[in-house]
Amino acid sequence: MGSGPAAGSVRARYLVYFQYLGTDFNGVAAVRGAQRAVGVQNYLEEAAEGLKSVVPVKFTISSRTDAGVHALSNAAHLDVQRRSGQPPFSPEVLTQALNTHLKHPAIRILQAFRVPGDFHARHSASSRTYLYRLATGCPRYDQLPVFERHRCWALQATCLDVAAMQEAAQHLLGTHDFSAFQSAGSESPSSVRTLRRASVSPGPASPFLLPQEGRRLQFWSLEFESQSFLYRQVRRMTAVLVAVGLGTLTPAQVRLILESRDPLGRHQTRVAPAHGLFLKSVLYRDLEDRAGDVACAQQESQGPGGRKAPGQPDFKPETSGPTAGGLG
Missing domain, CATH: 3.30.70.660 (Pseudouridine synthase I, catalytic domain, C-terminal subdomain)
Known part of the structure; x- marks a missing residue:
C-alpha cells in the first residue's frame, strides 16, 4: 500500500474555461523562476492553492496566447487531489473557489466540467x-x-x-x-x-x-x-x-x-x-452541445462563479490531429 499524504486520496480532473484581458500579462503561459508572476497561468495556479490539493495544482493550457492578446474563452485541464475521505469538488464549487481566490481582476473562471483522467485540454480540442x-x-x-x-x-x-x-x-x-x-x-x-x-x-x-x-x-x-x-x-x-x-x-x-x-x-x-x-472559443467534439452554456457564462455578471454548469459530460477525448495549441 502507498504511504505519505497522497495515500488513499482520489484525484479528479477538470476542464476549466476562463477569460482574461491580456493587457497586463506577458501572455497566458506562466513565468517561472525568480521573475515577477506576469502570466495568466501564474494567477490561476496561485488561486488553485486555495483548493488545498494534496499535490500542487498545475494548469495545462489549451491555447497559448502572446502578451497583450485577450481571451473571451480559453480552456485548461487541472487535477485536484483531495485528502483521503474527502469527495471531489463539484464543478460549481471548483468554479466559485477559484474565482474567490483569484487576485487579478482581469481574469475570471467561466465554467468547469469533470472529465476523464486521460483528457488533455490541448490535444483534445476539435476547434x-x-x-x-x-x-x-x-x-x-x-x-x-x-x-x-x-x-x-x-x-x-x-x-x-x-x-x-x-x-x-x-x-x-x-x-x-x-x-x-x-x-x-x-x-x-x-x-x-x-x-x-x-x-x-x-x-x-x-x-x-x-x-x-x-x-x-x-x-x-x-x-x-x-x-x-x-x-x-x-x-x-x-x-x-x-x-x-x-x-x-x-x-x-x-x-x-x-x-x-x-x-x-x-x-x-x-x-x-x-x-x-x-481567443473567442475552444471547442471539444463531445462538448460542443454545451458551447452555448459557456457563451452564457461569458455574459453572466451575477456572482463569482457565473452560470451553474449542467451535469458532468460522459465522453472520450479526441487524441488524433495536430498537437499544437492555438498560437494565433
Missing part, C-alpha cells in the same frame, strides 16, 4: 476560433475612446475594401502549408493546417462611442477557425488581409504569398498588433 477587431476612421490614436484602447487595431484609413478582403480570405480556406504566415519560434513539427473559416464583416457598434464619434469610427470583425494555428498565424493573416483592404495588396497576391511558403517575404513579415486579438 479554436480567434476574433480580430479593427477600427477605421481614427487618424490619431488619441482619438480612440479610452475604453477601446488595447482592444482593437485603430487604422487611420476611413474605409476598407471589405469585398476584396473577403475574396482574399477565400484563398486561405482549406488545408495548406501555412509556412508563409508563421513566425519564428514555433514548436510545431508541421506547418500544415486546415482553416475552416475566415470571415470579414462589420463589427457591432461600440457602446463607448459618443454620437459624433459614431459617425466617424467603424468597427470590423475578422474571425478564423481551425483545429490549431501556427505561432502568430492569425495576426499575420490579419495583417495581409488589412493590406488588401487598404489597397496595397490584391486578393491574387494573397494566394501567391500562401503558395510561396516563405515567412520572410516582403509582405508576410507584417504582424497585426496583439491588442486587437481575442
Whole structure:
C-alpha cells in the first residue's frame, strides 16, 4: 500500500474555461523562476492553492496566447487531489473557489466540467476560433475612446475594401502549408493546417462611442477557425488581409504569398498588433452541445462563479490531429 499524504486520496480532473484581458500579462503561459508572476497561468495556479490539493495544482493550457492578446474563452485541464475521505469538488464549487481566490481582476473562471483522467485540454480540442477587431476612421490614436484602447487595431484609413478582403480570405480556406504566415519560434513539427473559416464583416457598434464619434469610427470583425494555428498565424493573416483592404495588396497576391511558403517575404513579415486579438472559443467534439452554456457564462455578471454548469459530460477525448495549441 502507498504511504505519505497522497495515500488513499482520489484525484479528479477538470476542464476549466476562463477569460482574461491580456493587457497586463506577458501572455497566458506562466513565468517561472525568480521573475515577477506576469502570466495568466501564474494567477490561476496561485488561486488553485486555495483548493488545498494534496499535490500542487498545475494548469495545462489549451491555447497559448502572446502578451497583450485577450481571451473571451480559453480552456485548461487541472487535477485536484483531495485528502483521503474527502469527495471531489463539484464543478460549481471548483468554479466559485477559484474565482474567490483569484487576485487579478482581469481574469475570471467561466465554467468547469469533470472529465476523464486521460483528457488533455490541448490535444483534445476539435476547434479554436480567434476574433480580430479593427477600427477605421481614427487618424490619431488619441482619438480612440479610452475604453477601446488595447482592444482593437485603430487604422487611420476611413474605409476598407471589405469585398476584396473577403475574396482574399477565400484563398486561405482549406488545408495548406501555412509556412508563409508563421513566425519564428514555433514548436510545431508541421506547418500544415486546415482553416475552416475566415470571415470579414462589420463589427457591432461600440457602446463607448459618443454620437459624433459614431459617425466617424467603424468597427470590423475578422474571425478564423481551425483545429490549431501556427505561432502568430492569425495576426499575420490579419495583417495581409488589412493590406488588401487598404489597397496595397490584391486578393491574387494573397494566394501567391500562401503558395510561396516563405515567412520572410516582403509582405508576410507584417504582424497585426496583439491588442486587437481575442481567443473567442475552444471547442471539444463531445462538448460542443454545451458551447452555448459557456457563451452564457461569458455574459453572466451575477456572482463569482457565473452560470451553474449542467451535469458532468460522459465522453472520450479526441487524441488524433495536430498537437499544437492555438498560437494565433
